[in-house]
Amino acid sequence: METPTKSAQATAQPLTVDSVRALFDSVDAFLFDCDGVIWKGDKLIDGVTQTIDFLRFKGKKLVFVTNNSFRSRRQYAEKFRSLGITVSEDEIFSSSFAAAMYLRAKNFPPEKKVYVIGGEGILEELQLAGFTGIGGPEDGDKRVELKSNNLFEYDTSVGAVVVGLDPHINYYKLQYGTLCIRQNPGCLFIATNRDAVGHMTDLQEWPGAGCMVAAICGSTEREPVEVGKPSTFMMDFLLQKLSISSSRMCMVGDRLDTDILFGQNAGCKTLLVLSGVTSESNLLDTSNTIQPDYYSNQVSDILKLLGP
Amino acid sequence: METPTKSAQATAQPLTVDSVRALFDSVDAFLFDCDGVIWKGDKLIDGVTQTIDFLRFKGKKLVFVTNNSFRSRRQYAEKFRSLGITVSEDEIFSSSFAAAMYLRAKNFPPEKKVYVIGGEGILEELQLAGFTGIGGPEDGDKRVELKSNNLFEYDTSVGAVVVGLDPHINYYKLQYGTLCIRQNPGCLFIATNRDAVGHMTDLQEWPGAGCMVAAICGSTEREPVEVGKPSTFMMDFLLQKLSISSSRMCMVGDRLDTDILFGQNAGCKTLLVLSGVTSESNLLDTSNTIQPDYYSNQVSDILKLLGP
Numbered sequence: 001m002e003t004p005t006k007s008a009q010a011t012a013q014p015l016t017v018d019s020v021r022a023l024f025d026s027v028d029a030f031l032f033d034c035d036g037v038i039w040k041g042d043k044l045i046d047g048v049t050q051t052i053d054f055l056r057f058k059g060k061k062l063v064f065v066t067n068n069s070f071r072s073r074r075q076y077a078e079k080f081r082s083l084g085i086t087v088s089e090d091e092i093f094s095s096s097f098a099a100a101m102y103l104r105a106k107n108f109p110p111e112k113k114v115y116v117i118g119g120e121g122i123l124e125e126l127q128l129a130g131f132t133g134i135g136g137p138e139d140g141d142k143r144v145e146l147k148s149n150n151l152f153e154y155d156t157s158v159g160a161v162v163v164g165l166d167p168h169i170n171y172y173k174l175q176y177g178t179l180c181i182r183q184n185p186g187c188l189f190i191a192t193n194r195d196a197v198g199h200m201t202d203l204q205e206w207p208g209a210g211c212m213v214a215a216i217c218g219s220t221e222r223e224p225v226e227v228g229k230p231s232t233f234m235m236d237f238l239l240q241k242l243s244i245s246s247s248r249m250c251m252v253g254d255r256l257d258t259d260i261l262f263g264q265n266a267g268c269k270t271l272l273v274l275s276g277v278t279s280e281s282n283l284l285d286t287s288n289t290i291q292p293d294y295y296s297n298q299v300s301d302i303l304k305l306l307g308p
Numbered sequence: 309m310e311t312p313t314k315s316a317q318a319t320a321q322p323l324t325v326d327s328v329r330a331l332f333d334s335v336d337a338f339l340f341d342c343d344g345v346i347w348k349g350d351k352l353i354d355g356v357t358q359t360i361d362f363l364r365f366k367g368k369k370l371v372f373v374t375n376n377s378f379r380s381r382r383q384y385a386e387k388f389r390s391l392g393i394t395v396s397e398d399e400i401f402s403s404s405f406a407a408a409m410y411l412r413a414k415n416f417p418p419e420k421k422v423y424v425i426g427g428e429g430i431l432e433e434l435q436l437a438g439f440t441g442i443g444g445p446e447d448g449d450k451r452v453e454l455k456s457n458n459l460f461e462y463d464t465s466v467g468a469v470v471v472g473l474d475p476h477i478n479y480y481k482l483q484y485g486t487l488c489i490r491q492n493p494g495c496l497f498i499a500t501n502r503d504a505v506g507h508m509t510d511l512q513e514w515p516g517a518g519c520m521v522a523a524i525c526g527s528t529e530r531e532p533v534e535v536g537k538p539s540t541f542m543m544d545f546l547l548q549k550l551s552i553s554s555s556r557m558c559m560v561g562d563r564l565d566t567d568i569l570f571g572q573n574a575g576c577k578t579l580l581v582l583s584g585v586t587s588e589s590n591l592l593d594t595s596n597t598i599q600p601d602y603y604s605n606q607v608s609d610i611l612k613l614l615g616p
Contacts, residue, residue: 042456146475146508148350167454169482171475174515178505182513196529197486200454205490207482207527218522219515221504 012272012283015296020305023294027250027269029061029242033229034076035068036254036276037299041202044083045275047300052085054303061242062091065251067228067258069096069164069192069209070119072128093238095192095209095228096121099162100129101237102190102227113157115180117173117212118164118192126162134158135176140168144175154179163216163224164192165209167200178219189220193228195258199276229253229262252299254278256290269293273301320580320591323604328613331602335558335577337369337550341537342384343376344562344584345607349510352391353583355608360393362611369550370399373559375536375566377404377472377500377517378427380436401546403500403517403536404429407470408437409545410498410535421465423488425481425520426472426500434470442466443484448476452483462487471524471532472500473517475508486527497528501536503566507584537561538569560607562586564598577601581609 013019032038038048055062064076064087071079073089073096080087099122103114108131116122116136126133134155144152158180166173181189195208213224227233239246250269253259254276263270270292274280282288283295296302321327340346346356363370372384372395379387381397381404388395407430411422416439424430424444434441442463452460466488474481489497503516521532535541547554558577561567562584571578578600582588590596591603604610 041454144475146349146514148510150509151511152514167452167479169477169479171477171515174477174519178515178519179512182505194526196527197490201458202456203459204487206454206460207479207486207523211482211486211523211527214526215515215519215523218502218525219504219519 010291010293012291012293012295015271015294015301015305017305019294020302023250023269023271024302024306026248027060028244028248029063029250030055031063031065031238031249031251031263031268032299033253033255033259034064034066035199037252037273038064039083040199040276043202045298047298047303049085051300051303061244062087063093063238063242064091065093065229065234065238065262067095067193067195067209068198069094069099069122069228071096071121072124073097074124075121090241093234094121094125095164096125098227098234099164099190099192100125100131102225102233103131103160104129106188108160108188111157112159113155114160114162115155115158115177116162117169117177117216118162118166118209122162122164122192133162135173137168139173139176140170142170142172144172152179156184158184158187160188160190161216162190162192163209163213165198166212169212169215174215174219177216181216181220181222189216189222189224191224191226191228193258194226195255197277205277229258230265232262232266235266256283256288256292260290260292263292264290271296273298275299318599318601320599320601320603323579323602323609323613325613327602328610331558331577331579332610332614335368335556336552337371337557338363339371339373339546339557339559339571339576340607341561341563341567342372342374343507345560345581346372347391348507348584351510353606355606355611357393359608359611369552370395371401371546371550372399373401373537373542373546373570375403375501375503375517376506377402377407377430377536379404379429380432381405382432383429398549401542402429402433403472404433406535406542407472407498407500408433408439410533410541411439411468412437414496416468416496419465420467421463422468422470423463423466423485424470425477425485425524426470426474426517430470430472430500441470443481445476447481447484448478450478450480452480460487464492466492466495468496468498469524470498470500471517471521473506474520477520477523482523482527485524489524489528489530497524497530497532499532499534499536501566502534503563505585513585537566538573540570540574543574564591564596564600568598568600571600572598579604581606583607
């Protein structure tokens with residue numbers, strides 16, 4: 001099948017002393033994915049701090065765009081701080097934030113409730129945006145008994161179900177979300193993202209939000225609206241905030257089907273780093289149709305190759 | 309879109325005094341779905357016992373074909389007994405049994421293990437077929453911590469993952485199944501069935517095996533082999549056992565996309581009953597492309613219309 005975009009036809013170039021200079025000069029902002037790019041689990045990837053300091057010193061704008069909805073922007077800023085990197089909340093665009101912004105963009109009635117399958121971060125972003133989230137962590141230990149006359153009660157004022165990564169997924173939450181989507185008229189079904197797996201720890205990949213989202217698709221026979229990468233929903237906020245054309249931005253990520261596709265969909269330059277889920281052989285495999293502009297081992301190669 | 313089969317083009321006929329006689333005379337065996345046909349949750353549907361007794365008295369063979377994998381054939385026979393109906397294990401074809409039979413048909417090496425996301429019934433059928441199942445109910449209370457250096461250990465000798473309805477679904481099981489399918493070379497991914505929802509209790513529908521199966525599809529980016537309805541895998545066993553041509557069988561069920569499709573795929577006559585998940589308006593809706601030969605309110609209409 002022919003892919004129509006220029007980026008997808010060209011083959012990715014390895015980052016070199018020459019190409020990194022061309023990339024560096026052609027962009028004013030770097031958009032970084034976090035998991036597999038900045039850190040793996042709770043461990044910073046080598047050389048990230050120095051690279052970020054260098055890019056700030058050179059006047060580049062930095063943005064962190066993560067599909068991981070488990071934390072709010074505030075909680076992400078804290079995680080950066082705990083790892084020794086200063087990042088402001090304004091520089092962070094998480095899919096938890098995107099879910100709340102989507103509801104605002106749709107003029108979601110504030111008197112309606114939002115049922116959350118996912119982490120505290122989603123509830124916090126909903127609250128900051130003026131919405132009432134229910135569910136989430138507090139439903140993590142709830143159990144159901146499949147007995148006669150056991151009526152599962154749910155809130156008929158729920159007008160949206162937001163599904164993200166949820167390591168405390170259970171049948172109670174699945175039934176709650178399913179009933180709302182199937183029974184409450186007009187109930188929205190929002191996926192923070194659909195990543196199949198992610199580096200929730202540094203040693204392994206684990207089921208991502210794509211797992212919980214698919215579960216709800218399976219029981220509701222509905223498809224969600226996605227607000228995280230590769231959907232370009234977050235780009236509208238970025239463009240407004242940065243006043244930089246997307247062609248003067250470079251998206252740096254470890255995933256072809258979310259990060260690189262997001263960058264390409266938005267018209268950014270793209271750099272794949274091999275420090276996360278994608279290996280060089282995945283990238284160069286003939287079955288792969290998503291080609292970034294550039295690729296390199298890790299973020300710190302930018303610094304190493306441009307080196308002062 | 310044109311549907312090529314005769315049954316799908318014709319519109320379902322309501323069961324009448326005339327049509328029930330034609331149906332009754334043209335078949336030697338009745339295949340019944342259970343949930344929504346024989347019972348709802350733990351409650352028998354009105355008139356089922358008398359209808360079954362009548363059909364046996366008239367010399368019809370009876371078979372119970374259920375997608376619900378939560379019980380083994382032995383456990384289903386017990387459930388029938390507890391509801392006052394005598395049914396032998398040989399008359400029951402559950403998707404838990406079908407999963408074990410699929411492994412046997414594929415010459416699955418008995419020294420390999422089978423990881424189960426689902427109920428005790430699957431483990432029991434695996435054991436009866438000479439296979440070693442692990443997981444299932446005993447993993448229902450296991451929790452994981454997403455911490456650095458926390459390596460999730462799993463058995464590399466798992467050669468198949470069977471996924472069915474699991475009201476004790478959790479992240480531990482999702483990660484276990486996902487790792488086996490993604491990491492163990494050649495690992496099979498078997499779905500007992502993909503029903504979106506089911507009458508797990510008499511008052512409500514709940515997420516079905518389709519929910520858990522979709523979750524594993526979401527994290528593994530793989531599609532399973534399905535052994536329950538509408539796949540005709542179980543029909544091979546039925547044909548062998550009954551020595552009746554499928555054209556002399558009538559599949560009775562409450563679901564268009566599993567029961568009626570299963571019957572049609574196998575060349576059986578089909579009767580939809582409206583005592584389960586499908587309403588008359590679902591059936592008659594122009595968007596519905598699956599038309600049974602006949603439909604009626606409930607199984608006991610057969611007796612009422614033929615009545616002695």
